[in-house]
Amino acid sequence: MTRHPHIEIADDTMRLSGDMLISDIEGIAGANVPSGTISVIDITQVGRMDTAGAWAVVSLERRIGGGGSKPMVTGASQAQAGLLATLREHMPQDAAVPSHKISVADRLEAFGRATTRAAHTAIAMTGFLGQVVATMFGLILHPKRIRWIAIVHHMQQVGLNAVPIVSLMAFLIGVVLAFQGAAQLRQFGAEVFVVDLIAISILRELGVLLTAIIVAGRSGSAFTAAIGAMKMREEIDAMKTLGVDPITVLVVPRVLALILMLPVLGLIANVSGLIGGAIMSWIELGVSPSVFKARFVSDTDVWHFGVGMIKAPFFALIIGIVGCYEGMQVKGDTESLGELTSVSVVLSIFLVIAADALFSIFFEIVGV
Amino acid sequence: MTMGDPIISVRGLVTRFGTHTVHDGLDLDVRRGEIIGIVGGSGTGKSVLLRAVVGLLKPAAGEIRVFGESVRDTPELQYRQLRKRWGVMFQGGALFSSLNVQQNVEAPMREQLDLSPQTRAALAAIKVRMVGLPENALGQMPSELSGGMRKRAGFARAIALDPEIVFLDEPTAGLDPIGAAAFDILIAQLRAALGLTVFFVTHDLDSLHAICDRIAVLAEGRVLATGTMAEMQQIDHPWVQAYFKGPRARAALVQKRTA
Ligand SMILES: Nc1ncnc2c1ncn2[C@@H]1O[C@H](COP(=O)(O)OP(=O)(O)OP(=O)(O)O)[C@@H](O)[C@H]1O
Ligand SMILES: [Mg+2]
Numbered sequence: 001m002t003r004h005p006h007i008e009i010a011d012d013t014m015r016l017s018g019d020m021l022i023s024d025i026e027g028i029a030g031a032n033v034p035s036g037t038i039s040v041i042d043i044t045q046v047g048r049m050d051t052a053g054a055w056a057v058v059s060l061e062r063r064i065g066g067g068g069s070k071p072m073v074t075g076a077s078q079a080q081a082g083l084l085a086t087l088r089e090h091m092p093q094d095a096a097v098p099s100h101k102i103s104v105a106d107r108l109e110a111f112g113r114a115t116t117r118a119a120h121t122a123i124a125m126t127g128f129l130g131q132v133v134a135t136m137f138g139l140i141l142h143p144k145r146i147r148w149i150a151i152v153h154h155m156q157q158v159g160l161n162a163v164p165i166v167s168l169m170a171f172l173i174g175v176v177l178a179f180q181g182a183a184q185l186r187q188f189g190a191e192v193f194v195v196d197l198i199a200i201s202i203l204r205e206l207g208v209l210l211t212a213i214i215v216a217g218r219s220g221s222a223f224t225a226a227i228g229a230m231k232m233r234e235e236i237d238a239m240k241t242l243g244v245d246p247i248t249v250l251v252v253p254r255v256l257a258l259i260l261m262l263p264v265l266g267l268i269a270n271v272s273g274l275i276g277g278a279i280m281s282w283i284e285l286g287v288s289p290s291v292f293k294a295r296f297v298s299d300t301d302v303w304h305f306g307v308g309m310i311k312a313p314f315f316a317l318i319i320g321i322v323g324c325y326e327g328m329q330v331k332g333d334t335e336s337l338g339e340l341t342s343v344s345v346v347l348s349i350f351l352v353i354a355a356d357a358l359f360s361i362f363f364e365i366v367g368v
Numbered sequence: 369m370t371m372g373d374p375i376i377s378v379r380g381l382v383t384r385f386g387t388h389t390v391h392d393g394l395d396l397d398v399r400r401g402e403i404i405g406i407v408g409g410s411g412t413g414k415s416v417l418l419r420a421v422v423g424l425l426k427p428a429a430g431e432i433r434v435f436g437e438s439v440r441d442t443p444e445l446q447y448r449q450l451r452k453r454w455g456v457m458f459q460g461g462a463l464f465s466s467l468n469v470q471q472n473v474e475a476p477m478r479e480q481l482d483l484s485p486q487t488r489a490a491l492a493a494i495k496v497r498m499v500g501l502p503e504n505a506l507g508q509m510p511s512e513l514s515g516g517m518r519k520r521a522g523f524a525r526a527i528a529l530d531p532e533i534v535f536l537d538e539p540t541a542g543l544d545p546i547g548a549a550a551f552d553i554l555i556a557q558l559r560a561a562l563g564l565t566v567f568f569v570t571h572d573l574d575s576l577h578a579i580c581d582r583i584a585v586l587a588e589g590r591v592l593a594t595g596t597m598a599e600m601q602q603i604d605h606p607w608v609q610a611y612f613k614g615p616r617a618r619a620a621l622v623q624k625r626t627a
Contacts, residue, residue, distance in 0.1 A: 001473035021530075022481065022483075022491070022529060022530060023481055025487075026483060026484060026487050029487065050496065050530035051491070051498075051527075051530050051561075051562070052497070052530065054561075055490065055491060055494055059490075079560055079561055079563070080561075082560055082561045083562070086557060086561060087494065090497040090498045091490075091492055091493075091494050091497075092493050092497065111610055120547065184427075189417060196518060268585065327369075331509070331511055332464050332465060332509070332510065332511020332512070333465035333509055333511050334465045334466055335465070335466035
């Protein structure tokens with residue numbers, strides 16, 4: 001059974017008793033001691049003592065000693081004496097932990113640092129993009145080095161496996177557009193324009209944009225996590241020492257697979273969005289599929305489709321580059337892996353939407 | 369449980385991964401206060417034995433008692449009480465990579481005890497210095513440490529609560545010879561001061577010579593032999609002979625004699 005530790009002061013002697021164990025040592029180490037009068041610490045009565053107990057004794061000894069002569073510790077068993085000696089050797093002199101407040105200047109500094117860091121990231125990411133593109137051109141000259149198996153594997157991962165979720169999402173978007181459009185257009189008796197509404201918004205914007213967002217969440221994060229985990233386990237360093245270029249092996253297949261598959265996914269999204277819209281128009285407005293088709297074919301400029309599709313490879317490049325770049329930034333700890341994975345998703349979605357806005361302006365100027 | 373009883377007792381332990389049997393009826397006793405060296409070729413199941421004893425792995429059969437309590441059948445609450453009384457250092461160090469060294473060493477104190485942050489920090493600083501790390505290591509992240517430093521930090525975490533038993537899985541592998549010798553001395557010192565029992569998985573013949581009271585040899589899924597270093601020389605088994613009488617063993621022996 002353990003006995004609680006206890007302090008007793010008589011004349012110039014401080015008498016400790018009980019078990020000095022880590023579980024209830026704080027009272028002893030922090031006890032008030034009169035300064036200057038005590039010259040002996042007697043631990044004869046102490047039962048068991050662990051390192052925390054020895055720490056308490058040594059800190060008492062130091063505090064009583066202050067600047068002047070240290071008190072004697074008497075009555076230690078051989079093991080306890082050994083432990084005390086170890087503690088005296090290893091205990092840092094000033095145990096005080098410096099506390100510091102966060103000032104306005106600190107916050108300003110943090111803001112400045114964050115800004116320059118963002119600028120550095122932008123520069124570094126552009127550099128990474130250049131490196132990847134250069135590697136791709138290098139591979140065109142040496143097609144034997146292209147990792148076909150890896151490309152096909154990633155095409156399955158990012159493309160084929162995403163077909164169900166992408167087509168379901170687009171179908172529902174088509175349904176919602178038709179439903180909401182119907183409510184408005186019926187007021188003017190302009191029901192049939194629902195076809196134009198659905199066709200233009202899905203083909204031009206929503207089909208590809210929403211597909212890109214889903215792919216960024218699905219595959220961009222997977223790229224970051226996979227490459228980051230390899231970075232953490234020093235696999236990437238191992239590749240470099242074996243003369244294997246991680247960009248060729250890891251980044252190019254992923255980016256290429258995305259560039260090839262995102263337009264396909266976008267096409268699938270367009271088709272299933274139109275189907276969803278057509279079904280809803282039929283149910284809600286009585287626009288029969290044949291009318292829908294006729295109006296769609298006669299009224300919709302093929303450029304709407306073209307504008308949407310042109311954007312797809314660029315979105316793919318953004319998602320792939322951001323995902324792989326963030327993966328390469330992972331340091332040794334698991335925390336940074338999680339953090340960078342979420343950064344990767346947020347950043348790639350943001351950049352995709354920003355690029356979409358730029359494309360809108362561009363196509364407006366070009367006039368298609 | 370009386371003083372004479374073994375602090376760890378393993379009876380008829382069988383562990384399997386799929387069809388691969390690692391231990392097949394393994395028996396082992398560890399006495400209170402001793403440093404027992406566990407040796408055996410790579411893949412003979414030293415780490416698996418350690419994991420089974422601390423309850424991380426459910427054996428297929430057999431009984432494991434630590435402090436007289438069966439590790440397998442103790443309810444969760446009691447297992448927690450047991451767990452407080454031992455510290456484990458895994459082969460890879462297994463530091464929490466998102467915490468710095470100080471927070472790693474404080475982690476067991478934070479989980480098991482109700483100490484003020486100042487006390488915790490003071491105790492962590494002492495433990496870190498005791499294992500021979502410089503003070504500035506306290507604020508460093510595990511990924512910024514060298515392999516040997518990581519081992520030391522892992523050991524500091526294992527002894528954070530002054531446990532009764534420490535399980536060490538190859539703590540000196542990957543350390544420089546001076547560091548390894550200092551580690552041995554440290555273990556011996558702490559044993560003397562704290563009355564530790566040490567379950568010491570190692571390949572280091574110097575450590576075996578220097579600090580182990582007894583040695584248990586694992587081979588063929590069981591403990592082939594236990595005994596002192598001198599007794600190991602007498603065992604008539606090819607692996608044991610090769611291990612304890614090979615050129616490295618002789619060098620370690622000579623070194624010890626001249627020391
Ligand atoms: N999680 C696991 N799943 C499947 N097999 C395992 C697992 N862990 C260990 N093993 C197998 O159990 C056997 C013993 O492994 P263990 O890690 O205990 O070896 P060891 O004696 O510690 O070797 P070393 O000296 O190299 O550390 C090995 O054959 C290993 O393949
Ligand atoms: Mg092992």
